[in-house]
Ligand SMILES: [Zn+2]
């Protein structure tokens with residue numbers, strides 16, 4: 001893992017610093033995308049500004065990916081550090097479930113091909129109600 005981080009940084013002409021390793025460490029220990037502030041909170045040994053600068057660099061180098069939810073960016077490790085996946089987010093309790101689906105990937109490629117579009121990356125996020133919330137909330141009346 002770490003040699004990969006090192007080689008990406010070195011290839012980009014960046015040095016491997018303690019703060020960068022610490023932020024990477026934090027990200028590799030969580031399975032859901034985090035707000036940048038939360039990443040800073042979980043990396044107390046690094047000052048907040050350095051955490052933000054590191055995350056900016058990581059995203060630029062493709063080490064992390066950022067998705068915007070509402071108005072808030074959430075960051076997590078990108079491939080090859082994490083297998084390709086998508087998220088299902090519960091609007092009610094905020095729980096996040098990872099989903100990986102070959103069918104979904106195939107369909108996206110198929111759609112792109114049909115439009116003679118070269119697909120390089122994609123973002124797919126599902127939002128709705130998780131199982132336990134959908135059971136506990138009153139169902140909306142169909143109009
Ligand atoms: Zn829920």
Ligand SMILES: [Zn+2]
Nearest residue numbers: 084085105122
């Ligand atoms: Zn995908």
